[in-house]
Amino acid sequence: MIDLHSYSYPAFSPSLLAADHSRLIEETQKAERLGCHFIHIDVMDGHFVPSASFGLDFVKEIHDKHHMVNDVHVMIEKPWASAASYVKAGADILTFHFEACSDGTCLQKTIAAIKSAGGTVGVSIKPLTPVEAIFPCLNEVGLVLLMSVEPGKGGQSFIPASLTRLLALRKEIDRLPFSKRPILEVDGGINALTGPACLKSGADLLVAGSYLYGHSDMKERMDAVLKGGR
Numbered sequence: 593m594i595d596l597h598s599y600s601y602p603a604f605s606p607s608l609l610a611a612d613h614s615r616l617i618e619e620t621q622k623a624e625r626l627g628c629h630f631i632h633i634d635v636m637d638g639h640f641v642p643s644a645s646f647g648l649d650f651v652k653e654i655h656d657k658h659h660m661v662n663d664v665h666v667m668i669e670k671p672w673a674s675a676a677s678y679v680k681a682g683a684d685i686l687t688f689h690f691e692a693c694s695d696g697t698c699l700q701k702t703i704a705a706i707k708s709a710g711g712t713v714g715v716s717i718k719p720l721t722p723v724e725a726i727f728p729c730l731n732e733v734g735l736v737l738l739m740s741v742e743p744g745k746g747g748q749s750f751i752p753a754s755l756t757r758l759l760a761l762r763k764e765i766d767r768l769p770f771s772k773r774p775i776l777e778v779d780g781g782i783n784a785l786t787g788p789a790c791l792k793s794g795a796d797l798l799v800a801g802s803y804l805y806g807h808s809d810m811k812e813r814m815d816a817v818l819k820g821g822r
């Protein structure tokens with residue numbers, strides 16, 4: 593299991609969803625060359641969210657073509673059933689959706705499956721789920737992923753209410769002893785305006801797809817957001 597506290601924050605986790613899908617290995621290695629320590633891989637099953645994207649085979653293919661943390665975000669139904677397979681395929685962080693677990697038993701089953709496969713557990717919430725819903729499991733996970741758009745596609749606009757949600761999560765996370773604090777990640781609509789606002793509201797890790805990929809100044813775009821720190 594990786595130690596997420598050994599990395600420095602704030603940082604970006606570029607989302608491959610917005611990369612050129614005809615040259616994903618190069619696009620991944622580009623992020624590493626530009627100094628990233630995380631790469632975000634969105635898995636969609638066409639059920640939990642309407643679209644389908646990368647799957648298990650892609651995680652297997654890409655995980656060892658670079659030295660970054662494989663930050664895998666699964667937007668799938670019944671995550672407990674395949675969580676261990678994703679970790680074995682190379683997901684260092686396996687982030688599943690709280691909403692995909694109908695009760696505490698499913699949630700615990702998913703957390704246990706990821707941990708026993710040797711992965712770092714991430715839990716994600718959609719924009720309409722109260723942040724308080726995940727407070728009881730904060731001390732059992734390594735990462736919290738706050739969705740700042742409805743999951744399912746890239747290029748959407750940031751939902752402004754996400755900032756107060758980040759603040760509330762930051763406050764609750766900081767009640768835990770440092771070593772037990774999950775990393776706070778935010779995903780959706782991150783750009784030169786919303787990125788700094790998220791950092792000020794307590795985010796550690798920014799997922800960004802359309803803001804970064806497809807632009808020749810990807811490095812400058814990251815620096816512009818990170819320069820102010822948190």
Ligand code: DX5
Nearest residue numbers: 607743744746747781801802
């Ligand atoms: C959306 C995905 C995101 C997506 C973000 O469901 O979870 O990771 O790639 O895309 P942008 O940064 O374009 O909003």
Ligand code: ZN
Nearest residue numbers: 634665779799
């Ligand atoms: Zn994502």
